[in-house]
Amino acid sequence: MKPVSTGSEPEVVSVGWALASLSLSMLLASLGTSIANVGLPTLVQAFGASFQQVQWVVLAYLLAMTALIVSVGRLGDLLGRRRLLLAGILLFTLASMLCAVAPTLGMLIAARALQGVGAAIMMALTLALVGETVSKARTGSAMGLLGTMSAIGTALGPSLGGVLIAGFGWQALFLVCVPLGGLTCALAYRCLPAAGQARDLERGAFDPLGTLLLAFTLLAYGLAMTLGRGHFGLLNVGLLVVALLAAGLFVWVEARVAAPLIRLALFRDAALSGSLAMSALVSTVMMATLVVGPFYLAHGLGLETFAVGLAMSLGPCVTALSGVPAGRIADQFGVQPMILAGLGAMALGCLMLALLPASLGIGGYLGPMVITTLGYATFQTANNTAVMSDVGAEQRGVISGLLNLSRNLGLITGASLMGAVFAAVAGDLSTASAEAVASGMGFTFVLATGLVLMALLAALLSQQRRWRTLDSVA
Structure with missing residues (x-):
């Protein structure tokens, strides 16, 4: 076959x-x-x-x-x-x-x-x-x-x-x-x-030092963001400093080796850099729904564990159902409109969650979640398509790795950052009142709305540069 x-x-x-x-x-x-x-x-x-x-x-x-x-x-x-x-x-x-x-x-x-x-x-x-x-x-x-x-x-x-x-x-x-x-x-x-899969690994074609430095940088950053479960201490700060120093050393090495792991010139491509930044931002926001959502549903709305699980499953179900249709629409109408539409829906959904009155109950939570998740699925499909469609065959692996990395870094950062913001506003979650939990939820999604608007601004600037390029060619 x-x-x-x-x-x-x-x-x-x-x-x-x-x-x-x-x-x-x-x-x-x-x-x-x-x-x-x-x-x-x-x-x-x-x-x-x-x-x-x-x-x-x-x-x-x-x-x-x-x-x-x-x-x-x-x-x-x-x-x-x-x-x-x-x-x-x-x-x-x-x-x-x-x-x-x-x-x-x-x-x-x-x-x-x-x-x-x-x-x-x-x-x-x-x-x-x-x-x-x-x-x-x-x-x-x-x-x-x-x-x-x-x-x-x-x-x-x-x-x-x-x-x-x-x-x-x-x-x-x-x-x-x-x-x-x-x-x-x-x-x-x-x-x-199997066509085109075999390439000779010539001497110097791989960058072992860059590989080790990048892995060490990401490991230090990941540990800084995950240890302590959102509560930053001296160890977390020290790991962040180590990650920054290792990242600087990685950039210095990559600018000097003959065959770098990541060609730094790639990031001069505003479209690629913008896509990676947008992916990290929206992934940070989506992690907020996974970190904050269970606490709001359990402590803010008083749902039982089974009901919380059912409510939390709605987001992945929406993503699963909308992924293929979003891809087909992107194929038909182009990826840029779909990126803007997805980010716009995410911004609207996050704003609704930020202003969410608890009196609306579970329906007031699920409605904005459907809008946010639908926007995320639309954006993610269109953004991945935009990046991978224009990549040369010799760079597909590393660019795909960067796309996945931006998503993972967003998830790790979101788990720490959004969890810390929520806990700081809501207070001790074991004794916090429903009103305090709702306040923490609202403030967290105000921040989330701001992050999505940053991604939307990056998308608009990228689209504007694209139009200027097309005009100059014409």
């Missing part, structure tokens, strides 16, 4: 199966991010550990994925994306087995870090391989499908994890990924295009 065919119908079938393999790869990486969270209380009992120790089961995966996602994208450009994606899927599957049989918490955390490395490869190269799988005219639809699968994986994790723990124990959280990984690997091997 090869993707190259002389007839039009077999080619369509092959492209469909190739997209199925990429979709499963994105689903697995997203599922790995969310499925372990629900098992943390069980792991505390199973290993006799504290919550602070057990939370590294989640952090090890997230930090490994964030620190390496650009580097593995560059390796894919050099070694072949299909080849490296297959290795990443196998690594993810093997690490899932190691997680399930881990005899100690330390072994489990190490296996989760290894699983995060596999997830970094899968996320970076899945987007990069879209350009080798579908025509440019269908890129938006493909990006929408991948966004849908990512949302499904994120939404499915907690509910599926709860069922698996109840029926089979915590080991099932990781064993479920083994058959899915095997299926994904088989499909990718049979269906993904």
Whole structure:
């Protein structure tokens, strides 16, 4: 079942199966991010550990994925994306087995870090391989499908994890990924295009020092934003300083090596820089809905745990349902109008959440959430399409890595920044009144509205520069 065919119908079938393999790869990486969270209380009992120790089961995966996602994208450009994606899927599957049989918490955390490395490869190269799988005219639809699968994986994790723990124990959280990984690997091997995947790794073509410095920078930043659960101390500040120094050293090295990991000239492209900045900003905002939402629903509206879970599942469901239609609309009408429309909807939804009167109850929360999430899905699909459609074949891996990195950094920053803002306004959440929680919610989304407006301004400036370029060419 090869993707190259002389007839039009077999080619369509092959492209469909190739997209199925990429979709499963994105689903697995997203599922790995969310499925372990629900098992943390069980792991505390199973290993006799504290919550602070057990939370590294989640952090090890997230930090490994964030620190390496650009580097593995560059390796894919050099070694072949299909080849490296297959290795990443196998690594993810093997690490899932190691997680399930881990005899100690330390072994489990190490296996989760290894699983995060596999997830970094899968996320970076899945987007990069879209350009080798579908025509440019269908890129938006493909990006929408991948966004849908990512949302499904994120939404499915907690509910599926709860069922698996109840029926089979915590080991099932990781064993479920083994058959899915095997299926994904088989499909990718049979269906993904091999054309253009082999490139010689010439001496000096890879930048090991830059790779180590970038990974160290991102690791230090990730730790600074996640340790202390939003409460900044001297350790967090020290890690931020280390991250800044390492980032400066990384830039200095990249400007001097013959084959840099990231060509700094890429960031002179205002459209690319703007897209990465917008992605980070909106991801920061979306994390606010995941961090603040449960507290507002439970303490502000007094909902039971089951009702909170149902309400929180609405956002991922909206994203899953709107991803493919948003991609098709972007293919038909262009990505720039869709970027502006998505950001406009996000700004409106966040403003409604900021002004939300508690007297409206759950309906007053879910309505703005639908608008915000729909805007996010529209923006994300159009923004990814805009970036990946114009990237040369030799840079697809590293640019895809940068796109995923901007999203991950936004999520990490949002978890810390938005959580800290909410806690500062609402006060001690164990004793805070419903009014205090509502005030914290409102203030947090005032900030979120400002961040989305910054992204909207960047999009408008990018559109204005594009019009000027077209006028000068004409």
